[in-house]
Amino acid sequence: MARWLSFFAEYNFRVEYKPGKLNVLADALSRRPDYELAHVSRVTPDLYDRIRLAYQMDKNYTxxxxxxxDGKDAKGDRLSPRQRAQLHRYELADGLLHYRVDPRDPPRVVVPNDEDLKYDILLEADDAAMSVHLGREKTYQAVSQTFWWPRMYKWEAHYVKTCETGQRVKPSGHTSASLQSLPVPADYWKSMNLDFVFGLPTDDKGNTRGV
Known part of the structure; x- marks a missing residue:
C-alpha cells in the first residue's frame, strides 16, 4: 500500500465517481457473472425432507x-401442558412444523432434536463453500431467520466455539509480543536452529521429511 501511495504522490489528479452503467469496461471485469457468490442461505430440499422424517422419530413433536x-378432529390429549399453552405459536405448512417466537415475527421451521440435522443447518450458514465464517452472532442471526429449536442460541454458540476452521481464521484478540533479538554466538556451533519439514515427495530412499 505504501508503495502505491508513493507512486500516486508523483501525480496531480482528481478522483471522480462514475456510475457502473456508464463504466462498461470496468464493469466487465468487476462484475463477471461467473464470479458471483452463491446464495449460501438457500436450504436444499433434501434437508427439509430430513426434517419431516425426523418429526416421526421425535416423541416431543410427533x-x-x-x-x-388432524385439523377440526384433532385431540390434544397427547400434547404436553407447555404445548397446549403455546399452541397458538405453532402451525403446519407442507409437512413442516413452524413456530413463532413472537406473534409479530414470521414463522420459523422447527428443527427436531436431531444433532446431525442441526449441524448440517449450521454448516450451510457458516461453512458453505462460498461463505466466510460468520462467527457466533452472525451465524445465529442467519440461522434463526429460518429455523428454530429450544436453546438454539446456546447450542449454536457451542458449535461456533468448537468449529475448527473458524478458530483458524478468527483473528486473535491478544496483542502479539514484539520480536526479540537473539544473542550473537561467541563461536561456531554454540547455537543451532533446526527446521522439521514433513510431507515432502518421497525420494529414492523412501524419505518424506527433512531437517
Whole structure:
C-alpha cells in the first residue's frame, strides 16, 4: 500500500465517481457473472425432507404434528401442558412444523432434536463453500431467520466455539509480543536452529521429511 501511495504522490489528479452503467469496461471485469457468490442461505430440499422424517422419530413433536394435521378432529390429549399453552405459536405448512417466537415475527421451521440435522443447518450458514465464517452472532442471526429449536442460541454458540476452521481464521484478540533479538554466538556451533519439514515427495530412499 505504501508503495502505491508513493507512486500516486508523483501525480496531480482528481478522483471522480462514475456510475457502473456508464463504466462498461470496468464493469466487465468487476462484475463477471461467473464470479458471483452463491446464495449460501438457500436450504436444499433434501434437508427439509430430513426434517419431516425426523418429526416421526421425535416423541416431543410427533403428537404436535399429528394434532395440527388432524385439523377440526384433532385431540390434544397427547400434547404436553407447555404445548397446549403455546399452541397458538405453532402451525403446519407442507409437512413442516413452524413456530413463532413472537406473534409479530414470521414463522420459523422447527428443527427436531436431531444433532446431525442441526449441524448440517449450521454448516450451510457458516461453512458453505462460498461463505466466510460468520462467527457466533452472525451465524445465529442467519440461522434463526429460518429455523428454530429450544436453546438454539446456546447450542449454536457451542458449535461456533468448537468449529475448527473458524478458530483458524478468527483473528486473535491478544496483542502479539514484539520480536526479540537473539544473542550473537561467541563461536561456531554454540547455537543451532533446526527446521522439521514433513510431507515432502518421497525420494529414492523412501524419505518424506527433512531437517
Amino acid at each position: 403428537p404436535l404434528v399429528q394434532f395440527l394435521s
